[in-house]
Amino acid sequence: MAPFVFATTPRIVFGAGAIARIGALAAERLGPRVLVVTDVGLLRAGLVQPALDALAQAGIAASVFDPVTADPPEALVADGVAAAKAHEATGIVGLGGGSPLDVAKVIALVAGSGEALAEAYGVGLAKGPRLPLLLAPTTAGTGSEVTPIAILTTGAHEKKGVVSPLLLPDIALLDPDLTLGLPPAITAATGVDAMVHAIEAFTSTSPNANPVSKALAREALRLLGGAIERAVADGGDRAARADMLLGSMLAGQAFANSPVAAVHALAYPLGGHFGIPHGLSNALVLTHVMRFNLPACADAYAALAPCAFADCPEDAQALVDRLEALCARLDLPPRLRDVGVPENAIGMLAQDAMAQTRLLVNNPRPVTLADATAIYRAAW
Incomplete structure (x- = not known):
């Protein structure tokens, strides 16, 4: 067996109503003053208030930083660091979907270390230390609460990532009740995003691809595939919401x-140029990338088929077909043209996708510019 390293968030707290424990957890690890990073929509929906109440009951002074948007621009980090310093924050809480997390x-990294964000982009370049950090997801998609990755939008359209074990939080707090009532379209897109994470982790050719990640990917697909349609059909289905949140994690x-690959590499330019949410971007290119990859990883796809769909045979093509049918049943837009991507943008998108070398290197089949162009064209 090849050597590997497996790192994850050291403490995971999971359970319905777990947000009520945030005060005690923060008092134990984050200190007396915290900055809560979230977005205005969650604040207006009342999802942040229980956390603020629990923090206040624990005697913790909390300040809210809420201008986070989808595909967050890097300028938000500077504003957040300034807010953390003004509050004299001893710790950071992230509450929301992938963008707030x-x-x-x-923010925790830059506020804690004072390092320049521009010098932290890339793999293993962040220096630290960071402020103590707790993350509580409100969607079941990104898994950001257990990943050492943060993606920001730089310039007009480009996305860059900070990838470092320093970004793993001290505590991940997963409360399925925070995802109750999530709109069907968001439930569907974020759920497919999580399924993509599992599929690409299982087939990744990264030197650190490992049996632990493969086992987790299988179980994640079992939970997600069994629950996603129930969660979309009934936003109040607590059992489905719990399975989705755990599967996402x-x-x-x-x-x-065991890092992701070409699906994400081709999805990022769609978000950067056209503002398409990340989960939907992944869904739009997923089966087209999988068809491209079939010659290189048919056995792996076949092994995953009955995990994602309990009644599916161990057949690679069947997995691709079932995923395409699932996206249709979830009422996700099937084509790039359906979300406003013009045909004349395909060349630009392919060029941008080829710049995602950090991801493409993990794909089971090498991707050329011509390949990326053909995949986008098939998706259009």
Whole structure:
């Protein structure tokens, strides 16, 4: 067996109503003053208030930083660091979907170390230390609460990542109740995003691809595939929501150590140029990338088929077909043209995708510019 390293968030707290424990957890690890990083939508929906109440009951002074948007621009980090310093924050809480959690990670890093963000982009370049950090997801998709990755939008359209074990939080707090009532479209897109994480982790050719990640990917797909349609159909299905949240986390642990590949490389330019949410971007290119990869990893796809769909045979093509049918049943837009991507953008998208070398190197089949162009064209 090849040597590998597996790292994850050291403490995971999971359970319905677990957000009520945030005060005690923060008092134990984050200190007396915390900055809560979230977004305005969650604040207005009342999802942040229980956390603020629990923090206040524990005697912790909390300040809210809420301007986080989808595909967050790096300028938000500077604003968040300034807010943390003004509050004299001793710790950071991230509460929300992938964007607030990613922004919280980088705020904790820069506020704690004083390092320049521009010098932290890339793999293993962050220096630290960071402020103590707790992350609580409100969607079941990114797995950001257990990944050492934060993605920000730089310039007009480009996305860059900070990848470092320093970004793993001290505590991941997973409360399925925070995901109750999530709109069907967001439930569907984020759920497929989590499934992509599991599939790409399982087939990754990273030197650190490992049996732990593969086992987690299988279980993640079992949970996600069995629950996603129930969660979309009934936003109040607590059992489905719990399975989705746990499946998302397991998939996050898998790809944090056995990194993702071409699906994500082709999805990022769609978000950067056209503002398409990350989960939907992944869904739009998923089966087209998988068809491209079939000659290189048919056995792996076949092994995953009955994990994702209990009644599916161990057949690679069947997995691709079932995933395509699932996206249709979830009412996700099937084509790039359906989300406003013009045909004349395909060349630009392919060029940008080829710049995602950190991801493409993990794909089971090498991707050329011509290949990326053909995949986008098939998806269009």
